[in-house]
Each structure stands twice: as C-alpha cells, then as structure tokens.
Amino acid sequence: MTHVFHRHCHSNLPTAATGDGPYIIDTQGKRYLDGSSGAAVSSLGHNHPAIISAIKKQLQSIPYAHSGFFTSEPAEELAQWLTDKAPGDLNRVYYTSGGSEAVEAALKMARQYFLEQGESQRQYFIARRQSYHGNTLGALAVGGNQWRRQQFDPLLSPVQHIAPCYSYRDQRTDETEAEYGLRIANELEQALLTTGPEKVLAFIAEPVVGATSGAVPAVPGYLKRVREICDQYGILLILDEVMCGMGRTGSLFACEQDDVVPDIITVAKGLGAGYQPIGAVLVREQLYQAFAQGSGFFQHGHTYMAHPTACAAALAVQHTIEQDQLLSRVRKLNKQITGNLNEMFNEHPYVGDIRGRGLLLGIELVADRETKQPLPAGSNIHQLIKQCAMQRGLMCYPMAGTIDGKQGHHILLAPPFILTNTQ
Numbered sequence: 002m003t004h005v006f007h008r009h010c011h012s013n014l015p016t017a018a019t020g021d022g023p024y025i026i027d028t029q030g031k032r033y034l035d036g037s038s039g040a041a042v043s044s045l046g047h048n049h050p051a052i053i054s055a056i057k058k059q060l061q062s063i064p065y066a067h068s069g070f071f072t073s074e075p076a077e078e079l080a081q082w083l084t085d086k087a088p089g090d091l092n093r094v095y096y097t098s099g100g101s102e103a104v105e106a107a108l109k110m111a112r113q114y115f116l117e118q119g120e121s122q123r124q125y126f127i128a129r130r131q132s133y134h135g136n137t138l139g140a141l142a143v144g145g146n147q148w149r150r151q152q153f154d155p156l157l158s159p160v161q162h163i164a165p166c167y168s169y170r171d172q173r174t175d176e177t178e179a180e181y182g183l184r185i186a187n188e189l190e191q192a193l194l195t196t197g198p199e200k201v202l203a204f205i206a207e208p209v210v211g212a213t214s215g216a217v218p219a220v221p222g223y224l225k226r227v228r229e230i231c232d233q234y235g236i237l238l239i240l241d242e243v244m245c246g247m248g249r250t251g252s253l254f255a256c257e258q259d260d261v262v263p264d265i266i267t268v269a270k271g272l273g274a275g276y277q278p279i280g281a282v283l284v285r286e287q288l289y290q291a292f293a294q295g296s297g298f299f300q301h302g303h304t305y306m307a308h309p310t311a312c313a314a315a316l317a318v319q320h321t322i323e324q325d326q327l328l329s330r331v332r333k334l335n336k337q338i339t340g341n342l343n344e345m346f347n348e349h350p351y352v353g354d355i356r357g358r359g360l361l362l363g364i365e366l367v368a369d370r371e372t373k374q375p376l377p378a379g380s381n382i383h384q385l386i387k388q389c390a391m392q393r394g395l396m397c398y399p400m401a402g403t404i405d406g407k408q409g410h411h412i413l414l415a416p417p418f419i420l421t422n423t424q
C-alpha cells in the first residue's frame with residue numbers, strides 16, 4: 002500500500018530510480034524514453050552532470066536563505082541572465098516555485114499595478130476558452146479547460162473567456178490565415194467593450210497552447226493584433242509561457258517568434274528543467290516602477306521564492322542550453338520529428354492534425370478525419386494510450402483537453418532538447 006496521495010488513486014505507478022539522458026529507469030530496470038519531458042519539463046534529460054554539479058555547489062555554500070532577509074548570488078545572476086535575453090524592457094524578475102504560482106503572482110501583480118495608480122475599478126481578466134494556466138484558484142479561474150475547472154466553478158471568480166486561436170478547427174475556408182487571426186483577435190475588443198475596458202485588468206493567453214489542446218500555436222499576426230488592442234484600451238497583456246517558454250519552441254521565449262512584447266511573461270517548467278522546482282514572472286520596467294514609486298511593496302510572496310538552490314540549477318540549465326546551442330537543436334528536431342509523424346500518421350483514420358512549434362508538438366485525435374468530429378466526450382482513450390506507451394517504454398502526454406468548451410483528445414510530444422536522432 003502507498004501512503005502517497007497520488008493524483009490517480011488507483012494507478013499502479015512504476016518507481017523511478019535513475020536517469021540516463023532522455024531515459025528514466027525504474028526499480029525493475031525497465032527504461033522509458035521520455036517523449037514528453039514529463040509535462041514539457043525535463044528539457045535536459047534526467048542526469049545532466051553540469052546541473053547536478055551546480056546544485057551540489059550551491060548546497061555546499063548556502064542551500065536556502067529566506068528572500069525576506071537576503072538576496073543570493075544565483076537569484077541575482079539568473080535575473081540578470083533572463084532580463085538580458087528577454088524581449089523589450091522585461092527588466093524585472095519575480096521568482097516562484099512553479100507555473101501556477103507564477104500565474105497567480107502575475108494576476109495579483111496586474112491588480113496591484115492598477116491600484117498603485119488609483120484605478121481600483123479594474124478587477125476583471127479576459128482569457129481564452131482553450132487554455133490552461135494552472136490549478137490554483139486564480140490560475141484555474143482564468144483557465145478555460147472545462148475538465149480541470151468544472152468541479153471548482155463555484156470557487157472561481159468570474160472571467161470572460163473568448164475564442165482561442167485554433168486554425169485547424171475554426172479557420173473558415175473563405176478566409177486566409179491572416180484574416181482568421183485578425184477576426185479572432187478582434188474578439189478581444191468585443192469582450193472589452195462588453196465588460197467596459199475601464200474595468201479590465203489584463204488579457205492572458207498562452208502563445209502556444211499546451212496542456213489543453215496539444216501544442217496549438219497562434220497564427221502569425223494574431224498576437225500582434227492582441228497587443229494593439231491591449232494598448233488601445235490600456236489593459237495589460239500577460240503571456241503564459243510556463244509550458245512553451247525557455248526554449249521549448251526553438252526560441253528562448255515563444256513570443257519572440259510572434260514579434261510581440263507582453264507586459265508580463267510567466268515561465269516555469271523548462272526554467273529549472275525539473276532539476277529544481279522554480280518559476281518566474283518577468284515584468285516590464287514601467288510596471289515595476291509603479292510599485293517602486295508607489296507603495297514600494299508587492300503584497301504577495303511565498304516561502305520558497307528566489308530559492309538559491311533552485312536559482313543555481315536554473316542558471317546552469319540556461320547556460321547549458323546556450324553553450325550547447327540547444328535552441329538550434331530544437332528547431333532541427335522539430336523538422337525531423339514532424340516529418341516522421343507525418344509519414345507515420347498522415348493516413349491514420351483517427352489522426353486529425355499534427356502541429357506545434359519546436360519541440361512542443363501535438364497530435365489531435367478525431368473520430369473522423371474528414372469531418373474533424375472529435376472522439377466521444379468521456380472517452381478514456383488518452384489513459385489507454387498512456388498505458389500502452391508506458392508498457393512499451395515510451396512516455397508521452399495524451400490528454401482529454403477542450404475543443405471550444407467540449408472535450409477533445411490530443412497527444413502532446415515534448416522530448417528533451419538533448420535527444421539524438423536515433424533516440
């Protein structure tokens with residue numbers, strides 16, 4: 002009997018024992034190729050010597066010092082590194098222990114930013130139906146994944162959800178990709194006008210939707226139009242790059258490829274690549290200054306924020322990605338893997354779409370590829386696929402996500418950046 006309260010009470014999980022590059026080996030000696038980096042986390046695999054040695058070094062100097070009393074060298078260096086690389090004037094870094102915490106902090110930051118300027122009437126967020134921003138109550142409220150939020154709806158504050166940018170399902174035959182992007186982005190303007198722009202804090206979206214729909218990138222131009230609308234109506238743009246950031250899509254930040262600078266970016270997963278739990282919120286200078294010159298205090302914080310060992314691990318992860326030129330590796334592997342997937346599944350009756358950016362790839366499963374009819378809601382095909390893959394020694398991330406409010410099924414592939422061609 003296990004005393005761990007696992008998320009699936011009745012599953013019989015193998016016990017992970019050791020790591021070997023992109024493989025996890027269980028206590029029975031069975032090897033699993035990590036085709037999804039867990040949940041798009043382990044971008045450097047499972048036993049990278051440079052990261053392990055950076056963690057050991059930090060543990061031998063100062064493992065932890067509460068951020069209310071001290072800063073630390075790794076926290077300062079990582080913030081410097083991130084802000085040097087980030088687009089625009091995203092000059093300040095607020096640390097968290099993971100993705101939901103990062104989103105939660107971003108939402109509260111948006112609220113306090115406007116309070117600092119006397120705009121207390123602003124209290125609403127606009128988000129998208131097809132999105133996942135985390136499981137804590139604030140993050141869950143902005144998320145649009147019905148399966149994840151349904152039971153907790155009464156606890157969630159009201160959020161207006163608009164259409165996702167999901168060309169496979171929603172682009173009309175009589176419009177170009179650019180026209181589609183514009184039409185869908187303009188839904189934000191409609192939503193603002195319905196709520197009253199003066200009451201809205203921010204719009205939040207994932208540049209490449211991950212866990213809800215299996216790697217759906219926005220079409221070119223969509224985020225640019227979103228940025229324009231946010232500027233026009235004076236609301237903040239929060240891009241959630243918890244899954245798609247930190248190199249996963251072939252650039253450090255996914256929004257670089259959309260040529261858009263948001264007011265706030267949240268990152269996590271690939272930041273520490275699983276070697277330590279860490280997330281971060283990158284904030285534009287002007288936002289930070291509203292706090293610095295206003296109350297001088299952000300009314301938020303967690304015990305483990307800016308954890309020195311987590312920051313040291315993340316710094317080593319990011320240095321390794323840079324030194325080993327792994328972003329170009331991500332782009333190359335994208336071509337190879339999507340080529341392979343297309344060859345394997347192009348004719349498959351239940352594969353509707355193969356898509357993604359970099360090493361954030363998705364396969365959408367359908368009942369009928371011609372009509373794009375989703376598999377029946379309630380189907381547990383995703384659990385079966387996961388089991389079958391695990392039996393064969395492959396980790397992938399199949400899920401029951403959301404297609405415009407209804408359940409849809411996808412498989413997410415997000416292998417480590419260090420994968421070799423044969424692996």
Ligand code: PLP
Binds near residue numbers: 136241243245269
């Ligand atoms: N935001 C996005 C886009 C995510 O994909 C996730 C997790 O999958 C989260 C937030 C929540 O992150 P965490 O599970 O680290 O709390």
